[in-house]
Amino acid sequence: MPIHCVVNGVAGASLDLFDRGLHYGDGVFRTLRLEHGQPRWWREHLAKLADDAIRLGIPCPDPTMWQADLASLGGRPGDGVLKILLTRGTGPRGYRPSERAQPNRILILDPAAPASDAWPGHGLNLRVCALRLAAQPALAGIKHLNRLENVLARAEWDDPEIHEGLLLDAAGHVVSGVMSNLFVWRSGELRTPRLDQSGVAGVARTRLLRLAAAAGFSVRETEISLADVLAAEELMVCNSLIGLRRVARLGDRVWPESVVSARLAGLLDA
Amino acid sequence: MPIHCVVNGVAGASLDLFDRGLHYGDGVFRTLRLEHGQPRWWREHLAKLADDAIRLGIPCPDPTMWQADLASLGGRPGDGVLKILLTRGTGPRGYRPSERAQPNRILILDPAAPASDAWPGHGLNLRVCALRLAAQPALAGIKHLNRLENVLARAEWDDPEIHEGLLLDAAGHVVSGVMSNLFVWRSGELRTPRLDQSGVAGVARTRLLRLAAAAGFSVRETEISLADVLAAEELMVCNSLIGLRRVARLGDRVWPESVVSARLAGLLDA
16 A cells, blocks of 8 residues: 555645745654554644644644644555654745734545554664754654754664664753653662753653553653763653664673563553 | 846746756845946955855855856946845755755846835934844854844834834844845944854945945944944944945834934945
């Protein structure tokens, strides 16, 4: 089955050349799993999309509109990866957002399983990226369309044995993976980097923080250094496609066996 | 005459939905004046586009390709604004740049005069933006498609009497205008902010640095504070659409008359 696209409810694989998503990266997006035709964690993804849009001043359609767009993809019953983009719409040249702009909704359904499904179950192999994330509180946490830092970081390696890269900020704090959020287990506490300066606060991360706390785990958003990561008893990454995965290796540091990741992965997927 | 667009040499106003320019802002661009059908400062714009593309690892077509694209706009003899975008092209989902991606070339010709042509000749009215630019050496100076900072800064005001906003970085250094570069005249020296952490090193700025030095001016790229700006004997902004314009007011600070701006504007336009 080919990749299927819908723009503002209409099937089609092209976009208006004046869309501000292209010109300025002026928009937000989501990437999620479709299971038996149903988007996983759908309500949470739509809520996060709306939160991100609000922070950029982009009016976000309500969930019924997205549900209709999803239906217009053809009611496909299978599995796959769904990407949703919301841009500020088209407008005249210039950075100034037009008040008359109508946001554009884009849905892209890829029925192929994500490449990460083939990653080893016993743990991932990570590297530390050279690129340092910039500190920008006005954009931190938002999954917006300005992703050149991630592109440049991902371009640093082409070794297929390396699954993910660790991103630090200019101050030396660990922020996230290139396409995932990070969790550190140590001394009976589950910690994840605070994302008030850079990074994307993903839905899987938010779910895990909530569900682990509800299950009695001590959880905390905090500053985390590379030394903290290396001292972890267990290191994990998560996103909406891979779920929660344990890290088996980061450079020379090896974590030979699971401590809490299996239980946490179960909480996340519940 | 309507706006005219060419994508990879073919007339059309739509773009492939899988273009990485949309998904990641993975591309670079130029905005310049067309005079009697000829792009102003064309060679310099193409050189800067190529430099920016190289920094992102995007193969840049050579000037003959751009010249052919320009011809395919229809050999329009008039004036207008030409915007050129070069994206990394289409590719599979994921941040990793595909080696097989073919860059996409987009030309948009707007025959309308830029709104800035109506700005007062005696000087512009500026404000200081609240948004602070992030420090990212890997992207500093490049005119790339990740422009959310500019969008958010430009959204801070809608007073038509304010022509431009001044952007500072998190460390308090003045970097540029939202859509222009900045020059400060004081004590017989022409200074402009160093752009190794943020900002766009525009063609007009580069030209003016070169031409002013050749004309015997003392010129310097350096750190500039807001206090330095307020202490300026003359303040100027420039880009490829507005040329060099003097600033008449920044908040309460007023500069009543031109000192060197008329001569420098003449050098830039020569």
